[in-house]
Amino acid sequence: MTVSESTPTASDLDRSGDGVPGLSSARWIALCAAAEAVGMTAAALAAKLAQRVSGDARHGHSEQ
Numbered sequence: 001m002t003v004s005e006s007t008p009t010a011s012d013l014d015r016s017g018d019g020v021p022g023l024s025s026a027r028w029i030a031l032c033a034a035a036e037a038v039g040m041t042a043a044a045l046a047a048k049l050a051q052r053v054s055g056d057a058r059h060g061h062s063e064q
Contacts (some may be wrong), residue, residue, distance in 0.1 A: 023031070
């Protein structure tokens with residue numbers, strides 16, 4: 001199997017013509033971007049929580 005055979009293309013993802021709702025390229029990109037935003041937000045919140053729990057506040061900034 002070659003790389004081109006194993007990698008889905010935009011036509012593989014968009015199956016709206018087959019009677020099966022698929023993902024258009026634009027929808028796929030939007031969903032990936034949304035998932036990335038959720039993941040980055042969760043990571044940032046976890047880092048802030050870990051800082052508070054460990055008592056490791058950044059120097060030069062006061063906690064309120």
